[in-house]
Amino acid sequence: MADPRPQRRAGRPRPQQRTALVTGASAGIGREFARQLAATGYRVIAVARDPDRLRLLTDELGPDHEHLAADLATALGRQQSPTYSRTNASTCSSTTPAPR
Structure with a gap:
């Protein structure tokens, strides 16, 4: 099973x-x-x-960027990203989950 923690790059966020x-x-x-x-x-x-595609993207973007492989439309996917549920980040979603 893959490590659910976000994959950090070598860089650090700037103040x-x-x-x-x-x-x-x-x-x-x-x-x-x-x-x-x-x-x-x-x-x-x-x-x-x-x-794999996320790694390629963050390699392209550079060392200050991170990726997290998860399906946030599922409860398991949301559990894999507990640190991001509390982050002070702007969120850009390119998809909207289908109604259930």
Whole structure:
């Protein structure tokens, strides 16, 4: 089983740097949100289900960014990210869960 803790990069957040949590960040509009936010100086926490694609994205974005492989539409996925449920991050979601 994969380690549910967020994968930290070598860099450290700069003081006063804003953080954005981007869901659906492994592809499509979520990936583009992550790129644009990183380009404007945000520290990005990329969240999606595919750990390999997330690693590629955070490698592209640079060392100040992190990724978390989880499906936040499920209770298990939300349990895997307890630190992010309390973070003071702006959230950009590229997907909306289907009604249940």
